Amino acid sequence: MLDFEYTVMRSSRRSLGITVRDGRVIVRVPMRFSNESLCRFLGEHSDWIQKKLAEQEQSRQRFASVKEYRTVLICGTEKKLLLGAAKNSESTDTVCLKEIAYLRKWLEKNYSSCIEEDVYRLGKKIGVMPEDLQVRDFKAKWGSCDSRGLIKINWRILFLRPPLREYILVHELCHLKFLNHSADFWAEVEQFCPSYRKLRKELKDMAFLTELYR
Ligand SMILES: [Zn+2]
Structure with a gap:
């Protein structure tokens, strides 16, 4: 029993391939590849697939606050991001900007x-x-x-x-x-x-x- 979802793509190819991208598993197999062989193939690679899925989930979560504009990375340091400030400024743990559009200007000017x-x-x-x-x-x-x-x-x-x-x-x-x-x-x-x-x-x-x- 496999505890991940996957999409099977059949084509005229001869070889087998698995890709794990953005948390999705795609298996590419030849047209006439049996379901039984498919399950066996996935079973043999399930450790690798689980590891990839876990890694991708971890990096997705790790930068969630950056992607949601709650924090910003400056030279690798994650700082709190405050938008709608009266003027642009930065302290050791917070960056205040009038709008997000000022971020590039701010970084280029200072760094x-x-x-x-x-x-x-x-x-x-x-x-x-x-x-x-x-x-x-x-x-x-x-x-x-x-x-x-x-x-x-x-x-x-x-x-x-x-x-x-x-x-x-x-x-x-x-x-x-x-x-x-x-x-x-x-x-x-x-x-x-x-x-x-x-x-x-x-x-x-x-x-x-x-x-x-x-
Ligand atoms: Zn190059």
């Missing part, structure tokens, strides 16, 4: 210098420096680097704790040496950010921040 400082510091370490650095808004990525040496960084990295922010900057700076995601590129990233694998995983949980406040 964007740390992006420039980090890029300069990390660039010196790696031995590269961008031609230009721009702070932008992206819907689905944290940063970009092009062949002219222009690095664009999503202003939303100011929500992230410093090690995560650093990984993003190291990633884009290493693209100044390798404009691809080759093994050489990742070796370079690892040299300057040894825990990048863990950080990349953590960053996936933070992806919702690229869509928030729109």
Whole structure:
């Protein structure tokens, strides 16, 4: 007996696949795959599925208050968010804003210098420096680097704790040496950010921040 719900998608494929996304389990199987085999297949993977579901539920709950505008993340610190304030201000545990639309302005005014400082510091370490650095808004990525040496960084990295922010900057700076995601590129990233694998995983949980406040 399986204690989770799942959706079965049958197609002309030959292999079996399971995905767990946003708390939903989807099983992809060949057209003529029997129900008995399906149950056995799910049973064999049920530990893995349960683990994924639990992880996703945990991260959904963990950031519920951020998503509901009750709190806001600033450089990885969760602070209380008060909207409708007479003027924008911030203390150690609360951010007061006239409206949510002021959040970007507030963060850029008070924190964007740390992006420039980090890029300069990390660039010196790696031995590269961008031609230009721009702070932008992206819907689905944290940063970009092009062949002219222009690095664009999503202003939303100011929500992230410093090690995560650093990984993003190291990633884009290493693209100044390798404009691809080759093994050489990742070796370079690892040299300057040894825990990048863990950080990349953590960053996936933070992806919702690229869509928030729109
Ligand atoms: Zn990249």
